[in-house]
Amino acid sequence: xxxxxxxxxxxxxxxxxxxxxxxxxxxxxxxxxxxxxxxxxxxxxxxxxxxxxxxxxxxxxxxxxxxxxxxxxxxxxxxxxxxxxxxxxxxxxxxxxxxxxxxxxxxxxxxxxxxxxxxxxxxxxxxxxxxxxxxxxxxxxxxxxxxxxxxxxxxxxxxxxxxxxxxxxxxxxxxxxxxxxxxxxxxxxxxxxxxxxxxxxxxxxxxxxxxxxxxxxxxxxxxxxxxxxxxxxxxxxxxxxxxxxxxxxxxxxxxxxxxxxxxxxxxxxxxxxxxxxxxxxxxxxxxxxxxxxxxxxxxxxxxxxxxxxxxxxxxxxxxxxxxxxxxxxxxxxxxxxxxxxxxxxxxxxxxxxxxxxxxxxxxxxxxxxxxxxxxxxxxxxxxxxxxxxxxxxxxxx
Amino acid sequence: xxxxxxxxxxxxxxxxxxxxxxxxxxxxxxxxxxxxxxxxxxxxxxxxxxxxxxxxxxxxxxxxxxxxxxxxxxxxxxxxxxxxxxxxxxxxxxxxxxxxxxxxxxxxxxxxxxxxxxxxxxxxxxxxxxxxxxxxxxxxxxxxxxxxxxxxxxxxxxxxxxxxxxxxxxxxxxxxxxxxxxxxxxxxxxxxxxxxxxxxxxxxxxxxxxxxxxxxxxxxxxxxxxxxxxxxxxxxxxxxxxxxxxxxxxxxxxxxxxxxxxxxxxxxxxxxxxxxxxxxxxxxxxxxxxxxxxxxxxxxxxxxxxxxxxxxxxxxxxxxxxxxxxxxxxxxxxxxxxxxxxxxxxxxxxxxxxxxxxxxxxxxxxxxxxxxxxxxxxxxxxxxxxxxxxxxxxxxx
Numbered sequence: 126x127x128x129x130x131x132x133x134x135x136x137x138x139x140x141x142x143x144x145x146x147x148x149x150x151x152x153x154x155x156x157x158x159x160x161x162x163x164x165x166x167x168x169x170x171x172x173x174x175x176x177x178x179x180x181x182x183x184x185x186x187x188x189x190x191x192x193x194x195x196x197x198x199x200x201x202x203x204x205x206x207x208x209x210x211x212x213x214x215x216x217x218x219x220x221x222x223x224x225x226x227x228x229x230x231x232x233x234x235x236x237x238x239x240x241x242x243x244x245x246x247x248x249x250x251x252x253x254x255x256x257x258x259x260x261x262x263x264x265x266x267x268x269x270x271x272x273x274x275x276x277x278x279x280x281x282x283x284x285x286x287x288x289x290x291x292x293x294x295x296x297x298x299x300x301x302x303x304x305x306x307x308x309x310x311x312x313x314x315x316x317x318x319x320x321x322x323x324x325x326x327x328x329x330x331x332x333x334x335x336x337x338x339x340x341x342x343x344x345x346x347x348x349x350x351x352x353x354x355x356x357x358x359x360x361x362x363x364x365x366x367x368x369x370x371x372x373x374x375x376x377x378x379x380x381x382x383x384x385x386x387x388x389x390x391x392x393x394x395x396x397x398x399x400x401x402x403x404x405x406x407x408x409x410x411x412x413x414x415x416x417x418x419x420x421x422x423x424x425x426x427x428x429x430x431x432x433x434x435x436x437x438x439x440x441x442x443x444x445x446x447x448x449x450x451x452x453x454x455x456x457x458x459x460x461x462x463x464x465x466x467x468x469x470x471x472x473x474x475x476x477x478x479x480x481x482x483x484x485x486x487x488x489x490x491x492x493x494x495x496x497x498x499x500x501x502x503x504x505x506x507x508x509x510x511x512x513x514x515x516x517x518x519x520x521x522x
Numbered sequence: 523x524x525x526x527x528x529x530x531x532x533x534x535x536x537x538x539x540x541x542x543x544x545x546x547x548x549x550x551x552x553x554x555x556x557x558x559x560x561x562x563x564x565x566x567x568x569x570x571x572x573x574x575x576x577x578x579x580x581x582x583x584x585x586x587x588x589x590x591x592x593x594x595x596x597x598x599x600x601x602x603x604x605x606x607x608x609x610x611x612x613x614x615x616x617x618x619x620x621x622x623x624x625x626x627x628x629x630x631x632x633x634x635x636x637x638x639x640x641x642x643x644x645x646x647x648x649x650x651x652x653x654x655x656x657x658x659x660x661x662x663x664x665x666x667x668x669x670x671x672x673x674x675x676x677x678x679x680x681x682x683x684x685x686x687x688x689x690x691x692x693x694x695x696x697x698x699x700x701x702x703x704x705x706x707x708x709x710x711x712x713x714x715x716x717x718x719x720x721x722x723x724x725x726x727x728x729x730x731x732x733x734x735x736x737x738x739x740x741x742x743x744x745x746x747x748x749x750x751x752x753x754x755x756x757x758x759x760x761x762x763x764x765x766x767x768x769x770x771x772x773x774x775x776x777x778x779x780x781x782x783x784x785x786x787x788x789x790x791x792x793x794x795x796x797x798x799x800x801x802x803x804x805x806x807x808x809x810x811x812x813x814x815x816x817x818x819x820x821x822x823x824x825x826x827x828x829x830x831x832x833x834x835x836x837x838x839x840x841x842x843x844x845x846x847x848x849x850x851x852x853x854x855x856x857x858x859x860x861x862x863x864x865x866x867x868x869x870x871x872x873x874x875x876x877x878x879x880x881x882x883x884x885x886x887x888x889x890x891x892x893x894x895x896x897x898x899x900x901x902x903x904x905x906x907x908x909x910x911x912x913x914x915x916x917x918x919x
Contacts, residue, residue: 129684131633131655134775142781145587158587166583172576179569186563186758190542190555221618221784228783232654236528237634253782257629258528287526361583363789378531384539385650386625386783387618391791392760 132237133257140253141479152471154505159297159446160496162421165414166361170405171397177404178396185396189389193219197399201354201368204407208329209343210352212370218380219390223327223367226353227254229382230288230323233375235260240286244272246449246480246489248297248325251290260288262482267296269440271303274310281318288321293341295328295445298480298491302443305338312344320349321375327355327367328445330411333419335443348372351379356398358446359411364394418446418495424502425494432510439492446495450474452513457487465512472508529634530654537650538876549868551902556694556843557893559818562811563758567802568794574801575793582793586786590616594796598751598765601804605726607740607749609767615777616787620724620764623750624651626779627685627720630772632657637683641669643846643877643886645694645722648687657685659879664693666837668700671707678715685718690738692725692842695877695888699840702735709741717746718772724752724764725842727808730816732840745769748776753795755843756808761791815843815892821899822891829907836889843892847871849910854884862909869905 145157178185198214205212220226227250235241235258243251245264255262263280266273272291280286291311293303303311315322324341342352348371355367371379383389401407425448429439439450452458459476466472477489492509494502542554575582595611602609617623624647632638632655640648642661652659660677663670669688677683688708690700700708712719721738739749745768752764768776780786798804822845826836836847849855856873863869874886889906891899 129631130775131629131631131636133633134630134779137778137782138775140778140782142778147587147589158585160585160587163581163584166581168576168583171583172573175572175576176569179565179572184560184563186565186568186760187560188555188557188754188759190544190557192544225784232528233531234526234528236530239528250782250785253778257779257782357585361790362585363583363791365784365786365788365791378527378535381534381537381539381650382531382654385534385537385647385654387622387762388647389762391762391788393758394760394762394788394791 133259136256142249142253148473150471154501155473156492156505157473157475158496159493161358162496165417167410170401174400175397177400181396185393189392194395197395200402210340216372216376217368217370219395220367220369221365222357223325223353223355224250226367226369227251229379230351231255231258232382233379234287234321240284242286242289244291246298246477249479252482264482267299267301271301271307274307278314281314286320288323290323292325294326295442298447299449300440300442300445300447308341308344315349316347322350324350324352326352327358330359331418332444333415333422366394366398421494424499428503428506432507434514437513446493448492450490450492452488454488458490459487470508470512472505530656533653539646539650547868551898552870553889553902554870554872555893556890558755559893562814564807567798571797572794574797578793582790586789591792594792597799607737613769613773614765614767616792617764617766618762619754620722620750620752621647623764623766624648626776627748628652628655629779630775631684637681639683639686641688643695643874646876649879661879664696664698668698668704671704675711678711683717685720687720689722691723692839695844696846697837697839697842697844705738705741712746713744719747721747721749723749724755727756728815729841730812730819763791763795818891821896825900825903829904831911834910843890845889847887847889849885851885855887856884867905867909869902
């Protein structure tokens with residue numbers, strides 16, 4: 126039988142997303158998943174909110190057909206407005222997590238071969254979403270204060286680019302925050318070279334130190350920033366509830382693409398989260414999350430200082446779920462994970478290979494501290510450090 | 523600012539999906555929506571099932587990451603096996619309603635310009651999903667026993683076709699069931715011309731008369747049928763829970779596309795429906811639905827007999843949500859809806875225009891009986907009949 130798939134499938138079948146899948150090894154300590162800590166889910170409050178939602182007389186089990194409840198969007202708009210991003214409920218649409226926003230925005234702008242700038246490294250799931258539209262990727266190096274704008278400018282001058290994808294706050298996978306100066310410059314460059322920006326902000330409200338910087342959307346004066354947000358990290362992933370905010374024709378075309386993709390987001394989940402936000406304080410919940418993740422982040426930094434050999438550098442994130450380790454250029458952490466981290470040391474990370482579109486960077490890895498316990502952080506990073514020290518010594522001999 | 527969208531957007535912005543949106547007119551009787559009857563939702567049972575799900579110790583609020591619960595898929599596999607379709611839980615994946623299955627299958631096989639056969643008329647949301655992949659549509663006429671296979675064969679001989687999309691049971695929008703003979707011939711044609719079949723079966727278990735015919739998937743011996751199902755019509759749309767079953771590389775590639783599109787379907791909704799199916803009898807619920815919809819369908823047929831002028835024909839569906847009216851060739855029901863049905867008679871249907879890819883068929887309309895009351899069926903069809911009689915008389919003068 127003919128197995129003639131669309132050409133996009135040759136890309137989408139190599140995303141490496143399965144690197145996140147759990148291991149069957151009972152001794153394994155895994156730093157792979159970008160999962161929230163399940164012990165922090167507000168289960169009782171969500172169960173209560175669900176009962177409120179399903180008892181609502183406005184048929185929460187029915188289709189919404191173009192009349193997606195305004196209540197939740199009003200609350201999201203007010204959260205965004207309080208965060209400095211001017212928007213309104215009419216310019217917010219609900220998505221299946223922020224992930225669906227990535228798919229829809231690429232669907233909106235990318236023809237096969239169109240230029241798409243991503244940070245290198247970037248979110249593995251974003252590449253999985255974008256791959257389906259067969260873009261021409263341009264990867265811009267990440268620095269300690271965000272993407273390298275000199276590289277970006279060169280690309281914008283030389284190439285035809287339609288979209289820049291960035292995670293300005295606690296970037297996945299590096300944990301880096303883009304500086305205010307770079308945020309302003311990025312907007313200026315997008316204006317000058319007439320490019321859209323996709324600002325992905327799922328971790329923004331999980332800051333453990335310092336003060337928030339303005340969102341890219343708040344600095345945008347030309348309606349060229351599309352911003353994504355999500356309840357996955359701050360309430361629970363299984364709600365599959367994210368949102369997208371944009372303006373004008375971009376927004377109306379995205380709504381049409383959403384309808385074609387899955388008609389609509391679950392009214393039941395929308396009403397549940399609306400009831401949660403009406404009855405409970407998201408702010409107190411965020412404070413609780415920040416407190417707990419701050420402790421984990423600090424434990425991760427302590428473990429890194431204690432156990433990492435001197436040739437390994439790592440980032441010190443001010444929020445989010447990830448730190449990023451960088452080994453010397455000649456290290457292939459993908460290979461080491463298969464040959465040594467997993468089988469001999471029972472520890473797993475996400476090697477950098479699949480986090481760059483060209484899959485050519487082998488010496489970095491994402492290390493997540495969000496869903497592991499404090500003792501797992503200590504033991505797991507000790508294992509990772511020992512394993513890396515071993516190879517360091519072998520190389521030094 | 524540059525508003526250069528991907529070329530697909532020129533199609534997706536014209537789906538006409540908004541024709542389904544409700545009217546603000548308080549006197550309106552609308553036969554547009556393919557909604558289930560909200561009074562039949564098992565709200566209490568689903569509320570109870572949700573409480574069971576959220577109390578589950580296996581973190582129903584967390585990501586599933588490649589380990590989508592097997593429990594619900596086992597139950598679906600057994601429902602499908604009892605229905606004569608051989609599959610197994612490993613070959614079932616959950617989707618955001620069957621709608622997402624339409625998007626993913628088109629994403630899998632359609633390159634811009636590839637041949638895609640649809641029934642004419644077909645499901646408006648299917649066209650909205652497919653449009654994003656810019657297929658070359660071939661529309662095959664619907665007859666009383668399913669699509670015209672002589673037309674299909676001619677297309678398969680003359681054109682390069684990758685996929686045939688069909689709703690064999692209580693087709694949306696005509697209500698027609700494909701005969702067993704045509705089912706067998708369709709499989710034979712697909713085998714001979716090496717084409718995939720997408721079998722969309724959301725209404726299959728809502729049969730009000732007669733016996734079920736074998737699914738296309740059950741007749742398939744070459745793994746070329748992808749079948750979609752959904753809990754939207756038989757439990758509730760807001761669960762956003764559908765499924766897809768396929769085999770081999772088709773299935774594994776679809777799983778990758780699903781991950782890129784939205785990572786995964788809500789674990790919470792999966793666990794809720796699993797709890798529902800464990801504790802309650804879907805069979806009794808289906809019996810209740812069938813009984814109630816049978817009464818509505820019969821009321822619709824009575825109203826059609828009573829009020830439709832003689833030049834209007836209509837189908838007598840044995841299940842599902844829709845009947846289909848056909849007016850003489852020179853009628854433009856889209857125009858009549860705007861000029862007369864809505865403003866003067868306060869009644870709405872879905873005119874055929876947007877249900878054909880070429881938007882050139884104006885004299886048909888989908889009339890849904892599922893979510894209207896018995897008295898609305900009588901009054902609404904009377905209005906529609908009066909309006910059509912008016913124009914009939916005008917034309918006859």
